[in-house]
Amino acid sequence: MRRLLADRPGEPADVLRLADGPGEPAPGPGEVSVAVETVGLNFLDVMLCRGTYPLQPPFPVTPGVELAGRVVGTGPGTEALAGVDVIACPTLPRGALGETVTLAAALVTPRPSTIDPIDAAALPVTYQTAWFALERAGLAAGQTVLVHAGAGGVGIAATQLARAAGAEVICTAGGPEKTARCRANGAGLAIDYRADDFVTAVREATGGAGVDIVIDPVGGQVFTRSLDCLAFEGRLVAVGAADGNPPPVDPLRLIANNATVVGLSWGSAYPWARPEAVREAYDRLFALHAAGAVRPPVSQVVSLAETPTAMADLAARRTTGKLVVRVADGAERS
Numbered sequence: 001m002r003r004l005l006a007d008r009p010g011e012p013a014d015v016l017r018l019a020d021g022p023g024e025p026a027p028g029p030g031e032v033s034v035a036v037e038t039v040g041l042n043f044l045d046v047m048l049c050r051g052t053y054p055l056q057p058p059f060p061v062t063p064g065v066e067l068a069g070r071v072v073g074t075g076p077g078t079e080a081l082a083g084v085d086v087i088a089c090p091t092l093p094r095g096a097l098g099e100t101v102t103l104a105a106a107l108v109t110p111r112p113s114t115i116d117p118i119d120a121a122a123l124p125v126t127y128q129t130a131w132f133a134l135e136r137a138g139l140a141a142g143q144t145v146l147v148h149a150g151a152g153g154v155g156i157a158a159t160q161l162a163r164a165a166g167a168e169v170i171c172t173a174g175g176p177e178k179t180a181r182c183r184a185n186g187a188g189l190a191i192d193y194r195a196d197d198f199v200t201a202v203r204e205a206t207g208g209a210g211v212d213i214v215i216d217p218v219g220g221q222v223f224t225r226s227l228d229c230l231a232f233e234g235r236l237v238a239v240g241a242a243d244g245n246p247p248p249v250d251p252l253r254l255i256a257n258n259a260t261v262v263g264l265s266w267g268s269a270y271p272w273a274r275p276e277a278v279r280e281a282y283d284r285l286f287a288l289h290a291a292g293a294v295r296p297p298v299s300q301v302v303s304l305a306e307t308p309t310a311m312a313d314l315a316a317r318r319t320t321g322k323l324v325v326r327v328a329d330g331a332e333r334s
């Protein structure tokens, strides 16, 4: 069975190799084996290769935390899933970037026939993360949301979901091509932070009031400076640290601003801690997809062999939206 493996930490193009080895273990009680058709790539796959992911598993690692495929083997208790087309989020270090993967049936969701395998692989992690980030922030219609890295996977998902809930969205992104992508995706204002100071631009755009919610996948100084963008009782949701960890927050600053900071880690916790809420979120996401409000932003489809190079582009911020790996030949758009 072919799979991508990183034996040591490093840049994806340097450490990922296509290995042909023994297959996955047979599914045990409560598990299924899935023939992988497509895999959605995420920035955290880059972090996994580098060894910098906060919940880093030991090497060797097969990256890939979301896939679309078909159940080809079942263990005791999962027989009803035999032959079902699914979306799944495997557990590391045995990630999705291989021909088959064995995982807990609890991490598998039947895929509606209206969603093709390419869109399906681009949906789970970014949309579920954005969904719970906005839920934890208490999003309501009419509020204003500031989304950083608005042309990235999480950023695009957060923008679409906030717009679908009746909110106004302001995005930040690096460069005119990315800000154009943000506006096309529904942002009322997209700030090129390389050209303009985003705190000043947000203050001006909101008449000095600030935004109700910030969704921050970037971290570092972006996190810290975002506190200056919050309105009265504003909420900042930290979902990632693509640019590095933020410096410590002074509680006095939160008190002075009546601000709330929320941390969110979806894949490591929600499928286990709130499985019914995750199932409900999938149902809502599938309905929004059918209505055209959720549009997975697939910008490129690559083969397993091309994946290390594609991940180098992801690491270098050259990509917008989502990259999807087509593992099986038959995984075409329907």
Ligand SMILES: NC(=O)c1ccc[n+]([C@@H]2O[C@H](COP(=O)([O-])OP(=O)(O)OC[C@H]3O[C@@H](n4cnc5c(N)ncnc54)[C@H](OP(=O)(O)O)[C@@H]3O)[C@@H](O)[C@H]2O)c1
Pocket (backbone or CB within 6 Å): 041, 042, 043, 044, 047, 125, 126, 129, 149, 150, 151, 152, 153, 154, 155, 172, 173, 174, 175, 178, 217, 218, 238, 239, 240, 241, 242, 243, 244, 264, 265, 266, 267, 268, 314, 315, 316, 317, 319, 320, 321
């Ligand atoms: N909490 C969770 O459950 C969860 C789930 C999924 C992802 N995440 C995290 O969310 C973050 C974004 O993930 P994603 O999949 O949306 O990534 P993505 O599509 O690759 O977008 C990341 C964007 O972040 C911006 N960025 C700022 N500083 C950067 C730097 N030093 N290196 C690279 N990019 C930088 C870039 O946009 P500009 O060029 O516009 O600045 C880049 O395109 C990652 O940290 C990821 O680990 C968290």
